[in-house]
Amino acid sequence: MGMDLQLAGTHVLVTGASKGIGLAIVGAFRAEGASVIASARRSTPELEATGATFVAADLAGADGPRRLVEAALSIAPRIDVLVNNAGGGELADGILEDPFNGGPDAWAGAFALNLGAAVETTRAALPALVEAGGAVVNISSDSARRPWTTPLPYSAAKAALNAFSRALAERVAASGVRVNVVSPSATRTPMLVGEDGYGAKVATSMGVDLDTFVTSMPKQNGMLTDTLIDPAEIARAVLLLASPAMPSAIGANWAVDAGATKFA
Numbered sequence: 001m002g003m004d005l006q007l008a009g010t011h012v013l014v015t016g017a018s019k020g021i022g023l024a025i026v027g028a029f030r031a032e033g034a035s036v037i038a039s040a041r042r043s044t045p046e047l048e049a050t051g052a053t054f055v056a057a058d059l060a061g062a063d064g065p066r067r068l069v070e071a072a073l074s075i076a077p078r079i080d081v082l083v084n085n086a087g088g089g090e091l092a093d094g095i096l097e098d099p100f101n102g103g104p105d106a107w108a109g110a111f112a113l114n115l116g117a118a119v120e121t122t123r124a125a126l127p128a129l130v131e132a133g134g135a136v137v138n139i140s141s142d143s144a145r146r147p148w149t150t151p152l153p154y155s156a157a158k159a160a161l162n163a164f165s166r167a168l169a170e171r172v173a174a175s176g177v178r179v180n181v182v183s184p185s186a187t188r189t190p191m192l193v194g195e196d197g198y199g200a201k202v203a204t205s206m207g208v209d210l211d212t213f214v215t216s217m218p219k220q221n222g223m224l225t226d227t228l229i230d231p232a233e234i235a236r237a238v239l240l241l242a243s244p245a246m247p248s249a250i251g252a253n254w255a256v257d258a259g260a261t262k263f264a
């Protein structure tokens with residue numbers, strides 16, 4: 001018999017679920033027999049095909065996270081797992097060349113989506129998570145530990161997400177809630193390979209076409225493979241950390257980055 005992750009019949013809330021890594025996470029939980037509430041600003045046919053229940057929310061907005069959790073709890077009897085995956089966001093012009101380009105709005109926007117959404121969604125869901133003895137998994141980035149490799153507002157917000165997650169793990173462990181992080185490196189998602197995604201903008205700023213940029217990405221990141229990571233791989237790490245079969249996974253930050261992080 002295979003490994004039983006004990007996720008069948010659990011209730012899971014996934015943000016940023018309409019495409020990319022979030023969509024893969026939804027599919028993986030569904031395959032284990034979990035009920036999933038999936039959120040993004042807009043749904044997609046791919047998300048609809050998973051059988052998850054969609055709830056629209058803008059998590060960078062002040063009230064978005066609270067309303068999302070209220071809607072989730074009006075649909076599901078409890079929340080066993082919260083996956084804070086929504087992230088990325090708009091790239092201010094010239095931000096790669098100079099972290100001060102784009103003004104304060106660029107920093108506020110990056111922090112609202114990449115830190116604030118996880119903080120506020122967790123705040124709203126925590127009573128339910130405590131009741132369920134549940135788990136939180138936050139999706140960070142390898143760039144949090146190499147902050148010079150991506151736009152600084154983004155990598156600084158992900159570094160703050162790491163700090164938040166580690167401290168929260170300490171704070172809520174006694175109430176039976178486990179908090180962990182998965183940190184991917186370059187992963188094959190619309191954010192990286194989409195025609196109007198982050199990758200396309202970086203490619204333009206470097207004066208190369210998107211294909212050339214995507215092909216050069218693994219080496220540039222110091223990844224020890226020559227391909228982008230499959231979102232399904234990130235999803236597997238999330239499921240393991242969320243699983244009740246892993247009661248000692250607390251405060252971990254799992255790199256799934258093909259060796260991009262160059263320290264022990």
Ligand SMILES: NC(=O)c1ccc[n+]([C@@H]2O[C@H](COP(=O)([O-])OP(=O)(O)OC[C@H]3O[C@@H](n4cnc5c(N)ncnc54)[C@H](OP(=O)(O)O)[C@@H]3O)[C@@H](O)[C@H]2O)c1
Pocket residue numbers: 015016017018019020021022039040041042043057058059060061085086087088089113139140141142183184185186187188189190191192
């Ligand atoms: N791809 C990579 O190489 C990579 C590497 C390291 C870390 N990550 C992290 O992995 C996570 C997922 O990234 P991805 O590559 O899968 O990105 P993606 O393909 O761009 O998907 C992002 C998801 O977040 C949602 N979203 C964006 N802005 C939102 C907002 N304001 N409110 C609510 N939902 C919002 C999007 O849906 P809507 O636009 O409809 O709202 C979408 O479902 C992010 O946290 C990212 O930082 C990605």
